Amino acid sequence: MEQTNRNQDHHPEEQLPDIGDTERWGSLLTGGAMVLLGLKQRSLRGALMALAGGSLAYHGARGQKSLTAQISNQIANQVGEAVGLDQSIRVEKTVTIQNRSPEELYSFWRNFENLPIFMRHLQSVTVLDQTRSHWVAQAPLGQTVEWDAAIVTEQDNRLIAWSSEAGAEIDHSGFVRFQPAPPGRGTEVKVVMEYSPPVGLVGVTIAKFLGEEPEQQIGDDLRCFKMLMEAGEIATTEGQPAAR
Amino acid sequence: MKAVCWHGAMDIRVDTVPDPTLLNPQDAIIKITSTAICGSDIHIYDGFIPSMQPGDIVGHEFMGEVVEVGRAVKRLQPGDRVVVPFPIACGHCFFCQRDLWSLCDNSNPNAALAEKLYGHSPAALFGYSHLFGGYAGGQAEYARVPFADVGPIKIPDGLTDDQVLFLSDILPTGYMAAENCNIQPGDVVAVWGCGPVGQFAIKSAFLLGAERVIAIDRIPERLKMAQTYGGAELINYEEVDPGEALKEMTGGRGPDACIDAVGMEAHGMGLEGWYDKVKQAVRLETDRPNVLRQAIVACRKGGTVSLAGVYGGFLDKVPMGAAFNKGLTLKMGQTHVHRYLQPLLKRIQTRALDPSGIITHHLPLEQAAHGYDIFKEKKDNCIKVVLKP
Numbered sequence: 001m002e003q004t005n006r007n008q009d010h011h012p013e014e015q016l017p018d019i020g021d022t023e024r025w026g027s028l029l030t031g032g033a034m035v036l037l038g039l040k041q042r043s044l045r046g047a048l049m050a051l052a053g054g055s056l057a058y059h060g061a062r063g064q065k066s067l068t069a070q071i072s073n074q075i076a077n078q079v080g081e082a083v084g085l086d087q088s089i090r091v092e093k094t095v096t097i098q099n100r101s102p103e104e105l106y107s108f109w110r111n112f113e114n115l116p117i118f119m120r121h122l123q124s125v126t127v128l129d130q131t132r133s134h135w136v137a138q139a140p141l142g143q144t145v146e147w148d149a150a151i152v153t154e155q156d157n158r159l160i161a162w163s164s165e166a167g168a169e170i171d172h173s174g175f176v177r178f179q180p181a182p183p184g185r186g187t188e189v190k191v192v193m194e195y196s197p198p199v200g201l202v203g204v205t206i207a208k209f210l211g212e213e214p215e216q217q218i219g220d221d222l223r224c225f226k227m228l229m230e231a232g233e234i235a236t237t238e239g240q241p242a243a244r
Numbered sequence: 245m246k247a248v249c250w251h252g253a254m255d256i257r258v259d260t261v262p263d264p265t266l267l268n269p270q271d272a273i274i275k276i277t278s279t280a281i282c283g284s285d286i287h288i289y290d291g292f293i294p295s296m297q298p299g300d301i302v303g304h305e306f307m308g309e310v311v312e313v314g315r316a317v318k319r320l321q322p323g324d325r326v327v328v329p330f331p332i333a334c335g336h337c338f339f340c341q342r343d344l345w346s347l348c349d350n351s352n353p354n355a356a357l358a359e360k361l362y363g364h365s366p367a368a369l370f371g372y373s374h375l376f377g378g379y380a381g382g383q384a385e386y387a388r389v390p391f392a393d394v395g396p397i398k399i400p401d402g403l404t405d406d407q408v409l410f411l412s413d414i415l416p417t418g419y420m421a422a423e424n425c426n427i428q429p430g431d432v433v434a435v436w437g438c439g440p441v442g443q444f445a446i447k448s449a450f451l452l453g454a455e456r457v458i459a460i461d462r463i464p465e466r467l468k469m470a471q472t473y474g475g476a477e478l479i480n481y482e483e484v485d486p487g488e489a490l491k492e493m494t495g496g497r498g499p500d501a502c503i504d505a506v507g508m509e510a511h512g513m514g515l516e517g518w519y520d521k522v523k524q525a526v527r528l529e530t531d532r533p534n535v536l537r538q539a540i541v542a543c544r545k546g547g548t549v550s551l552a553g554v555y556g557g558f559l560d561k562v563p564m565g566a567a568f569n570k571g572l573t574l575k576m577g578q579t580h581v582h583r584y585l586q587p588l589l590k591r592i593q594t595r596a597l598d599p600s601g602i603i604t605h606h607l608p609l610e611q612a613a614h615g616y617d618i619f620k621e622k623k624d625n626c627i628k629v630v631l632k633p
């Protein structure tokens with residue numbers, strides 16, 4: 001938080017949420033409580049934007065941030081909230097990974113092209129530039145869903161927050177957070193995600209796909225990440241013999 | 245290859261299935277030379293273990309020769325003769341590093357299923373339902389063994405299969421049950437169930453310094469083995485109430501520690517036995533805890549009740565009041581087999597233990613269904629069946 005406040009001071013001209021808001025969401029996202037409980041009616045995207053408000057300058061200074069994308073997302077989000085599109089699916093899952101520092105886990109995850117190794121529903125992620133990436137996920141009946149996502153805010157070795165870009169087929173945002181557990185207990189990895197499926201047939205399909213067991217899906221993904229990071233491989237029985 | 249497959253309650257068949265292949269970099273393929281039927285396989289046989297699928301290969305007590313290893317396997321080589329522990333453990337997680345191998349975080353691909361039932365997932369087990377990972381078991385000609393550098397123990401020359409096979413499960417299980425009793429000089433230990441695990445629990449209790457061991461069963465040949473093989477005093481619970489008898493045999497104190505080597509399918513007597521049988525049959529309770537109830541009531545104040553027999557689900561009428569007000573310690577869990585492999589192999593090498601003494605039947609793998617039948621029904625004085633692929 002120290003960092004975000006300082007940066008905020010350096011860029012008073014930007015149209016961003018006030019410091020109180022930034023601090024509030026910042027501590028929610030990085031604290032020990034359940035994030036979704038704290039969010040209540042607020043959208044995750046909104047909270048991430050608020051947090052980004054504090055750290056935008058941090059990216060701005062490094063020339064990594066597409067501010068236009070940010071703001072258009074923010075507008076889309078506000079419109080969505082105004083018309084009461086609160087049909088979103090929200091998931092929060094945490095796993096502890098032994099013998100790995102936040103730095104190691106962050107750097108593996110930060111290369112988004114690694115994600116399909118342990119996120120089974122993802123077909124591919126292509127990194128487009130420092131903050132933008134293209135995601136392809138498997139959907140039912142052999143279909144795929146594709147969208148572009150951008151990093152909303154990030155803190156090195158600690159937090160990566162992303163959001164689908166305006167106009168994407170799927171409105172999606174989330175963050176992953178890496179925090180040291182108590183001494184000797186590894187690193188706690190928390191993922192919080194929110195999907196707002198679009199209306200129409202595609203939306204229904206996606207909602208069904210995501211809605212089947214979103215908690216379990218994210219839980220499984222995180223467990224596979226843990227297996228890969230701790231044990232070096234993901235446990236499987238696919239392809240073993242049976243009399244059937 | 246030929247493999248023993250479960251097709252439903254009381255329906256065990258030897259089927260021809262594809263040979264296993266390496267699926268992960270740390271896998272090995274074992275050509276099985278000996279594999280046993282475990283008392284806990286009888287829970288599967290009877291249809292009491294949820295999440296079995298018809299066609300699943302069963303069996304978790306096996307040993308053999310390494311024939312193939314994955315690219316990340318460093319310690320094992322083709323040709324090595326190994327015994328395989330029944331829990332599958334990664335060797336790296338919080339639990340493996342604390343010697344709690346049967347609680348491994350990283351071996352169960354169906355962990356989400358187990359979490360729904362238990363809150364957290366224990367380690368995967370070979371051939372023991374999809375709740376515990378759905379891994380093909382070891383009652384077969386070949387088995388795929390994950391984390392091959394972590395689990396299997398190499399067996400030195402000069403020891404027969406029969407001497408070391410039970411390192412895979414029942415010997416460490418009996419030993420851990422006794423170790424969990426925290427046996428002090430002068431202690432009297434009571435062991436319910438004189439099946440294979442009970443026999444090893446009796447032996448282990450003496451090895452760990454028990455003054456006396458009292459064994460409880462109703463099957464004459466099992467009681468006899470407890471006396472001749474283990475050196476225990478006996479209670480036949482069909483002839484006498486074990487609670488009363490234990491009190492009389494321990495000067496009114498009760499045993500210092502009680503081992504339940506029976507578990508979820510205990511045979512109850514009288515009204516209580518019927519109560520549990522009916523409730524279990526209509527699935528109002530999943531486990532029949534007669535032995536646990538008796539052990540809690542019999543145990544001396546401040547003593548330990550150690551559970552080696554398997555429990556899977558929900559119990560009814562467990563006397564928590566007695567356990568609480570007598571300040572008992574309850575210890576339990578799937579065996580951390582990896583922890584005991586080296587120390588128990590040493591005891592076998594020094595002839596302090598001869599686990600082969602409990603084997604009553606050697607059968608070819610093809611006769612597995614017969615083996616299950618005689619073991620479950622205690623026909624032909626059956627106590628332990630070893631299958632030869």
